[in-house]
Amino acid sequence: MDFSHELIVPEAGFPFKLFIFEGKDGNYYRDRHWHRSVEIFAVCGGELEFHIADRLWHLTPGEFMIVNSNEIHSVDSPLPNETIVLQIPLKLFENYYTGEQFVWFTHEPGRRDDRFMELIKALYRTYSEKPCGYDMKMNSIFYQIMYLLVKDYRLTEADDESVRRNKNLNRLSAITSYMKENYAGDITLEEVARVFDYSPNYLSRMFRKYAGITFKSYVQNIRLEYALKELESGKYSITEIAVRSGFSGSKALARAFQKKYGMLPSEYRSRMSGSVKKQKD
Structure with missing residues (x-):
């Protein structure tokens, strides 16, 4: 098993990093790795496969994956896709830790998935179009995403x-x-x-x-x-x-x-x- 650590650097002027997945053209595989940030893959078109622990997750349009800090995972995109990636430094969740520098989010679908996807798309659309005051609008959308993460997807108990x-x-x-x-x-x-x-x-x-x-x-x-x-x-x-x-x-x-x-x-x-x-x- 070949795992590696990935360093995440936030977007200039914002507390997060936002971009289109580098495997968008297909024929792409990222070996198992981990990083300290929380990472969200939102699939808008095409398909992606995630291997996390011993489980395979197959994502289709309208679905997303929350990859936890220090969670070893791999990504497979054999075909072209449209996927928005949002990376959030772990420190932003420090008020919600359930252990020593530890916060965990579920991978299972939630009742607010549609709203969550809408916000991810709106965040990237604002970033791409850059209307007047876009930086304030982006931060507003981002913290709505953060709110849903800690409210609907965070697990409140952590095992040793x-x-x-x-x-x-x-x-x-x-x-x-x-x-x-x-x-x-x-x-x-x-x-x-x-x-x-x-x-x-x-x-x-x-x-x-x-x-x-x-x-x-x-x-x-x-x-x-x-x-x-x-x-x-x-x-x-x-x-x-x-x-x-x-x-x-x-x-x-x-x-x-x-x-x-x-x-x-x-x-x-x-x-x-x-x-x-x-x-x-």
């Missing part, structure tokens, strides 16, 4: 195991953020353990137990994610990308890339170039 897991994933979030900042260097388990004042054995167990992945595999996944972005940009050669991403060379990158994505970096770059050319034509 969920709170404990949340606490440990919070710790891992800080560690993985550090790793993402230093992925290009010779980053080791011993070095990261020293920085965060853990023993290497304890840190290794934390990754296995709470993130479901080894430290070494996590580092490699980070490097592959950045290599993928560099390949898409077309700015550097594959050898340069390997070095910039922290691999020992192009052969090491090729082995890891093929194992994870089922093709060589050169094949992926060719496919991307062909796709861009087709769109231009």
Whole structure:
């Protein structure tokens, strides 16, 4: 299982981040990951699939998914879709915590789902059109969404195991953020353990137990994610990308890339170039 931590940065001037899902064109899969913010996917067209814990959720137009803070999940969008994503920093819910930095929302459909979807759509429409005073209108809509979240979707009881897991994933979030900042260097388990004042054995167990992945595999996944972005940009050669991403060379990158994505970096770059050319034509 390959899990990773995703860092969420709020929209400039607003206490949230709002955008159209990056998998809107289809043929997209986001590996299992987690983040400290609450994330809402509102499907307006097409379909999406979510894997959360051991359950599969299939979303169709008019449905949405609330992904909790530190909830490990993956997203699959094989076909084109229209999905609005709203990401809310966990801190905004601090008055409603049911445990230590812990708040939890249900995934089950609620009686106010139609109203909730209307508000998400209105928020994005206002953001896109930017009428006079749109910033005040957006904040007004956003806090109506927040009200429904805490009133109709928040669970008021938390079990000890969920709170404990949340606490440990919070710790891992800080560690993985550090790793993402230093992925290009010779980053080791011993070095990261020293920085965060853990023993290497304890840190290794934390990754296995709470993130479901080894430290070494996590580092490699980070490097592959950045290599993928560099390949898409077309700015550097594959050898340069390997070095910039922290691999020992192009052969090491090729082995890891093929194992994870089922093709060589050169094949992926060719496919991307062909796709861009087709769109231009």
